[in-house]
Amino acid sequence: MSTGDLIGLLGILLAVGLLIGLAFRGFSLLLAAPAVALLAVAFSGGPLLASLTQTFMPGVGRFIVQFFPIFLLGAVFGKLMDDSGAARSIARGFTDRLGSGRAVLAVVLACALLTYGGVSLFVVSFAVFPIADALFRQANIPHRLIPATIALGAFTFTMTALPGTPAIQNAIPMPHFGTTLFAAPGIGILAALVMLGFGIWWLKRAENLARRDGEGYGPDSHPAADPELSSERAVNADAFDPAELPHGHHAPEGPSFLLAVLPILVVLAVNLLMTWVVLPRMDTAFLAEPRWGGISLAAVSGIWSVMTALLAATLVLILVNRSRLTELRKSLDAGANASVLPVFNTASLAGFGAVVAALPVFVIVRDGLLAVPGGPLVSLSVAASTMGVITGSASAALTITLDAFGETFAQMATVAGIDPALMHRIASLACGPLSMLPHSGAIVTLLAICGATQKQSYAHIGVVTVIGPLLGLITAILLGSLFGAF
Template identity: 60%
Template sequence: MGLLGILLALAFLIWLAYRGWSVLLLAPVAALLAALISGEPLLAHWTQTFMGAGADFIGQFFPLFLLGAVFGKVMEDSGSVRAIAEWLTRRLGAGHAILAVVLAGAALTYGGVSLFVALFVLAPMAEALFQRADIPRRLMPPAIALGTFTFTMMALPGTPAIQNAIPMPFFGTTPFAAPGLGIIASVIMLGFGLWWLGRASRIARARNERFSDDRIQGVDDTILRERAVTAREFDPAETAHGHQSVELPPLAIAALPLFAVIAVNLAMSLVILPRLDFAWLSEPRWGVAGIGAVSGVWSVAVALTAAIVTAVVLNRSRLPRLRETLDAGANASVLPIFAVASLVGFGAVVAALPAFAVVRDWVLSIGGGPLVSLAVATNILAALTGSASGGLTIALDALGATYLQRATEVGIDPQLLHRVAVMSAGTLDSLPHSGAVVTLLSVCGVSARQSYLDIVMVAIVGALLALVVVIALGVLVGSF
């Protein structure tokens, strides 16, 4: 009965979340349903297990959600996001429309701009480019997805994406874990995606398929928002708030905050924090954490703070309503972190049920060693929840310590675990019920029937190919 309860609760959560119900309500109800069928105490699981796990997640990662959303809003309102995207599209032109959209998305998201901020800027840019190049509208979403959903989120060393931060407290790693493997994975994803989109464009041209001005009606805004907030760290409703500058900054000023994110993150992770003595962190007053549990989060937090200050100082004249901009960014972080924390709480309740032992034993018995088992478990959870961050945290909360122990026993570097976990979370999270996919299709004005196959190829198949290569190289030569 316990296993049946877990399956019924999961089905209940997925079905109603897909229909636009709030995860804040669904997750505790689903968790209590699983506990009820298992004969477990309901109130104890709600207040102790569910809320405890959710609170731990918020305590660990709220600084990154907050700073990431504020940075994205400052970059949006100052015109920096549009300036960077427009410069790339002008430089590459309609003759390289697909490449221009991909590189613009990659530059923005690797520089720390929130996904939904990037989407709402990239979509009109891509529409103008694709219209001039006469490339079908249906190829806009996969081009944007390739630049924003894939290698900059889960593979490029040092990416400030929340998904890249989540494994750090579990494995004691930094945002630059397994940099060589991350670069190889990025090349595979980018290369495969560009090849596929180029092929699709040529086939469309041969069939005389042209750009169409017809836009498909998007998903209802309320449903769109509920799905979106579990996918990334920015509430899309806040894009309408604040004050967006009409005047765009010069490219150097627009891009400097992005470089600040990367440079400060690198310096904090590899130079500054490793040289300081943090023995005092092991004292009870600091939670007996140790520097390994917090250094990665600290690095990204300092990097985003430096980037926010840089962007505000350089663009002060283009931010006349700075308080409104900062407020909108801060507000944009609240619903996403509570939504993901609710998913984490649901996972914690499920993991605490006696029947979960059956699931855990099955996952750990998957052949191929800890890397393959970790990849399968994370992929399944990210697919079911439609959330890379939610699925990844649930997997690591339940099994992270076990994977770390098994990896240590067979000589696997925790950095390799980190990279495999992040890449696994970023593959099947792009199924049709994913908030990021739904939002992308909506802002581009196309249907899933028109574009989803191409999204699958660039965001799932390419990512899976890269994941297989990383696991194979990790097994053969280790982490590098």
């Protein structure tokens, strides 16, 4: 390795370290990502202005072109679920049916249903926390366990494992592998069961230990959530800007549980119909024409399916809750505005990844990651997990990984005879666990919402969002290696 290569590698490491520090301190990634990208270019001796305009900005643009509709529709849907009271009705429905004796399970299932139906994890956290807080108080379960309980339901198996989930972490692999949201459904379900089972076991164990030690709910006073703080710390963590949550108008009473669940069922049903029935029967030969990009249906079918599903669910949501959405325009505006900052921040990280991948010294980094023993499934997992540690964001980790290595991994999978659907599911699973370390924007925001501290609650959050999902990932790799995609 030459002196120039060593200096280039040092530049990448410094850029990555600075990116972590700036993100954790709440600096906007709109500024931090291009700045640290140019730092890496300077160490490599490359042209700064050309790297910014010809590499960074196209990387940003590609991400926005592909995924902005999902960010937009998902944020609007989530805001309407919040303002109509539907999200609260679902949370109350589970807690009323399961009762305080199963408080942990009730909160986990409520969060899981909402996020599996396409509601942003931040919207879910704000909507569910007050109900979880009341239920834990009634059941005399320590308040410090609430963040881990919400995290298990919202940040784990419904984000990366369950087939069909419209989470952005399940959508990002689609254009790289020509897959759909339902890639490797059997493996995804089994990995989800591992995460859910392990997480519930751990939280019940923590609850029982607290009861044995005579620990109850705890202090009656906890800090209120600060949406502005949440926005600063979570700029790259999800598809919703928490600062928009107070805007719009919240209905005093939500719909019945069945009406509240209806839009979520529409998301899942329309997504399934579009993927397996409608799009395969459409004549899409025109996509091969230059004016449509010269692409195949496989490159866009997943995006089209989730867009149509979210749009249909939003229309149903408005129709059944029109009397509750008294300030519909304000709610729509707030939802649309909530999508802009996250998509541009995540896209900025995509631009950062594009710049780093274009550096000559990156060949050494790429070859090192691809040489990890275990084949493409393991090397893909290591790459996505590494990026998760760096960014503290599952979506950003997956974006950078697949922008830099997606074509290479697709070729490796073809050579090894690995189904692209399996690569999709492993990529999605791998981006989650190590993005949930203490510096994660999602974790910092969740703690702010719940009025808890890292010292009080992170140990349990880490177990259910890091260790459990890692076990799910290992399970998926073993099953995929033995039986392929199913």
